[in-house]
Amino acid sequence: MIEIIAYILLGIGAFCAIVGSIGIVRFPDVYNRIHANTVVVVGGAIVMLLGASVLEGLSSYTLKILIIAFFIFLTNPVSAHAIARAAHKSGVKLWRRSVVDKLEEEKP
Amino acid sequence: MSLDLLIQNAMLVFLFVLCLIAIELKDLLYSVIVLAGASITLAVVFFMLQAPDIAITQAAVGAGVTTVLFVIAISRTRRKE
Amino acid sequence: MQRALALGMVVAIGVLLVFTVSTNLLPFGSFPSRQIGENFDNSIGQQILENAPQQTGAANVVTSVVWGYRGYDTLGEATVLFTAVVGVVMIFRAFGRRE
């Protein structure tokens, strides 16, 4: 039973990982690619880590894998935010069919 | 060839390709970014060769020191080759 | 011209190295019987693996090599780091030499 749950989680994770990386290639500009990156991180990596942690039942793996997942969860949005902000500040334009850019209009 | 070895060899090819890209890109910042990817791939290869000690050292160095050092150097000099 | 020469040299070195490692070494993954000579299964690494847990008491055999059997190397390594740090500090020492 536990193994089936684990394999389902691993499968979902693998699916999200591959879809997210396709998204990284397909999306037209940096900001959209970061959305796809988030899919890879949350849907792919963290779900796979959860799957790996339940794979062995409750053992010494579990706690450590959960720590890893927690810290990825903590650090990754920071780097995504930092790189998006840097991209906007260094003048990377939004995709030409973007609807609105409030940051550009109300630049502090 | 077992599946284990297959993945390992695929990683090796991947590592080589990343290093090639890192060397051939004209913008130094791009090279440094790709080199960080090559570094983690190398760590995974070390891990698959049953050398977790080396993998951890490579991880710490590649993630913590090398990239930041290179970026400092690039910010003090020029970015384009 | 110089570039072509260098390129040729690189290609020659690469071919030589690849040829060497693919013919002169034992196949990948055959660790205990690595030595030239007759005493197979008696290589340095194998004997260290057999004796290290008792001799040094460290569970990580790499550690017992790093600071036990080859501890002097690691002292040298620490010295290299010290040298590099002193070198970097020297290069960026305060401006304005007394002349």
Added chain:
Amino acid sequence: MLWGNEAIPMAKGSLFVAFICLWLAWIALTGSLNPQELGVGAIVAAFVAVISYKLLFHGGMREKFEPKRWGYALAYVPAYIWAELKAHASVIYRILHPRMPIKPGIVRVPTKLRSDFGITGLANAITMTPGTLSVEVNEEEPSLYVHWINVEAVEPEQTSRQIAWPFERFLRRIFR
């Protein structure tokens, strides 16, 4: 806002709480209850706590342990997972659709949260749900500039309700 801010008085308990947190982290890392490990862990955790407890916590310790806050924190988890699931489904649909039906743009999302941890938690939650990404923070009048993959509204009130409200309604009670 910066660490070591002398304006906020340090509660005496914060050192102790930091020590306990770090010691628990050490036990989780080692994964054993051997007395040697616990002893060394206590020493290391005490050392790290002494040099860094001013970084970890601001303000008093008493109010951090109100049971109501922890209750809201527990209730936050399923709500967050539900939001994640919805966002994932929508973004995966957009990736796999042949014509990529996206309508991206950057909108302003005002927030009522004031504390560092509150703003950070909200921004991280927004970034970690695919489809929204916090690009910039305005610290004077707290508001986030969010890149939204499918802009449905531009007005601050509506964006706040659509993007931030699912998280903010918990976070404002957890972090004040």
Added chain:
Amino acid sequence: MILEVLIIIFCACLICALRAALGPTAPDRVVAIDALVVLMISALVLLGVYYRAPIYLDVALVYAFLAFLGTLAIAKYLEGRGIET
């Protein structure tokens, strides 16, 4: 089963590396390499489970802690204010 998942992760890494090679600007490449690093972390964890040794997970933990340092440095450089401020 774990190995098959690893192969899928590897394919995802390849696709990310494509963007890292093509990406027109630096942030594109950084995003691609970030995704690659996270995928490699999960690959490390899965390998650790596959080899049945919990102590191997320290390697992945190192990357979980330090992976964002490089990104942060590059972001600060791109903002153009110098690393040290």
Added chain:
Amino acid sequence: MDLNYIFAMLLVALGIYCLLLKRNLIKIIIGLAVLTDGIHLFLISIGYRLGGTAPIVSGEMFSDLPGFAAHAVDPVPQALVLTSIVINICILALALSLAIYAYRHYGTLDPSKIRRLKE
């Protein structure tokens, strides 16, 4: 198929290529890093044993030390590589500092141009 050895040597050749033919100091330093990475990969590959485990006693192996010795990979090259990685980082740091200093004084990172300034 000794792909490990071959790819390690290809990395070495790539590093030498970068070191000899590139005209930028930081690119040369990147080449140096790639070169040493190749050597490290080669050294680790030498000590591998098919189906081996890491040379760390853990878990149920505490009671089975002979079995551990029969299955672990070679620890000696790992120790060598550990030393070598540190040395590599040190050279990297020193080289980058020199490159920064040289750029401040010449305004270029091209070693051949630095040489030409002299004459």
Added chain:
Amino acid sequence: MAGMTVIVRTIARLLFPFTFLFGAYIVLHGHLTPGGGFPGGVIIAASVVMLLLAYGIERAQKRMGLLQAEVLESIGGVAIVVLGLFGLLLGAFFLQNVFPLGDLGQLFSAGNLPLLYLGVGIKVTAGIILIFYAMLFAFREEKE
């Protein structure tokens, strides 16, 4: 305002003690698990570099100054040599392991190896931080 946005600063503040603790864990468990003095020292140094990137160099120097780093590096090096000399004085050879070995797999085992790793950890931490400081301080007065 120096440094990055409030998000980065808060997370760096939160992560600093844990990264430091993790580095100490890697250093102290070098003889039991993968790791050792060098990676652990690099991780501890990276935690300071994290503060440096998030807050700017002046505030990072309050955690560890230039002079402190220099002295710490010397102390680490001297500690290694002195530990080696213990082997020379009590035993027969330099770097000989003269302390009791302990049980395999315990934290207090392997004689002087953990102590040596502690010395290397201190030295590497100070050294890497010193390299970063030196490179970042270079040419600052020219700019201003």
Added chain:
Amino acid sequence: MIPHAPILAILLPLFAAFLMPVVGILARRRGIKRAREWFAIAAVLAELVIVASMLPAVVGGQVLVYQLGGWQPPWGINLAIDGLNLLVALIVVGISALVAIYSFVYMERDTGLDQYYTLFLLILAGMMGVTLTGDIFNLYVFFEIMCISSYALVAFRRNWQSIEASIKYMIVSSLGTSFILLSVALLFGQVGSLNIGDLMQKFGGVVPSTLIVPLGLFMTGFGIKIAMVPLHMWQPDAYQAAPSAVAALFSGATTTVGIYAMVRVVYMLFGILGVGMILAGLGLVSMVLGAFMALVQRDLKRLLAYSGICQLGYILLGIGLGTTLGIQGGLFHLFNNAIYKTMLFMIAGTIIYQVGTSNMDKLGGLWNNMPVTAMAFMIGALAISGVPPMNGFASKWTIYVAGIEEGQYVFTIIALVVSALTLAYFLKAFNSIFLGQRPKHLKNVKETPISMLIPILLLAALCLVFGVLPHLGIELVRPAQEAVMNSGGYISAVLGGV
């Protein structure tokens, strides 16, 4: 012999180097003058005592083996000291002590003396480590210490020349050290051992021809360090740009250590593959090219650098010949070369210190200003070109005789011609510096300060002593020559037991 002398010889400079930043900080706080200089000189002199205390045992034919950590040789690292090691160690420590005394005054105008003396002690520790170790990877590590500190020392003055020279040196030399590491790896992969004695025993007279690639890589790596001819391009720049004390140290000590590594690893380990003739040929090329390049130089330090390449050729020729006499001559020439090359660089340094330039076009007529220095330069010039009463003649004559005995007449004739060329360009240099028209602004140039003159005069006296009594020198290098010719004693001492 002082107990534990082999390891103390390495630990002492290392420990002093670790303490040097603290000493510097304390001296600045307390306002003690010259604390760093005295500390460094004391460390180096203590080192000299330690190394000299090993002399009686080694001259008696013993091979000192020190096992670090008490591990048996093939598993652990050991230090093994036979005659060759001790000869090189003596040269290194002696030169370092003189350079330390020399830089007491010479470096006083510079800032960053903390770092200078730390790096000085570190390069000394690296050289001693390379010299005394019996393990090939350990040799690489200490070689790397030596290289890194020498990059930093070349860049010490931080003017445009030195930064450029340091970068060039570093790129070339990093390639060399990478080659050494790669070939250590290949050797380890093919043979499975790292100990030099163990490797020699494993080969047992039959080196497999598959080891030709590691051999070539080793030769390239060490050849870059000693500036053998196709790989010499970094050397003149580096020697010109480095402070003269550092250049003296490099040409006297570091090159000696490089040649030692070449002899120990390439010649003694792979000697059966016919390396000797390759070395002799390379030496011949270095000789000719160095001499011709030196003829056209206008800068004294560059001239000395090229003549160093030229002298290197003699050493390689002597050792490559492989006969008793040839090796004797080569090693004796190694010893002499360290003496007079250090002295000449020191004299160049004094000229720079007093005048401010080493460009020979801008100098002239300094004989009246600094007669003692001029005399010392004359002695050095005569010694380096092999004029009879000097020590250079003795060693060069031994090499010529060895060449004729071996039947290599061409080699001998070329060596003779190059010797004449050496005399020519040194006389030209002497003429344009000390004789001839004196420019007006050089009128007030004073004699060299006494503390800089002491090492110079000491070395000049050594030149004369070994020239007048050449058998003394031959006796000095005999243990080393026996060690090179007979590696069986080394092997049995290393592997034989505790």
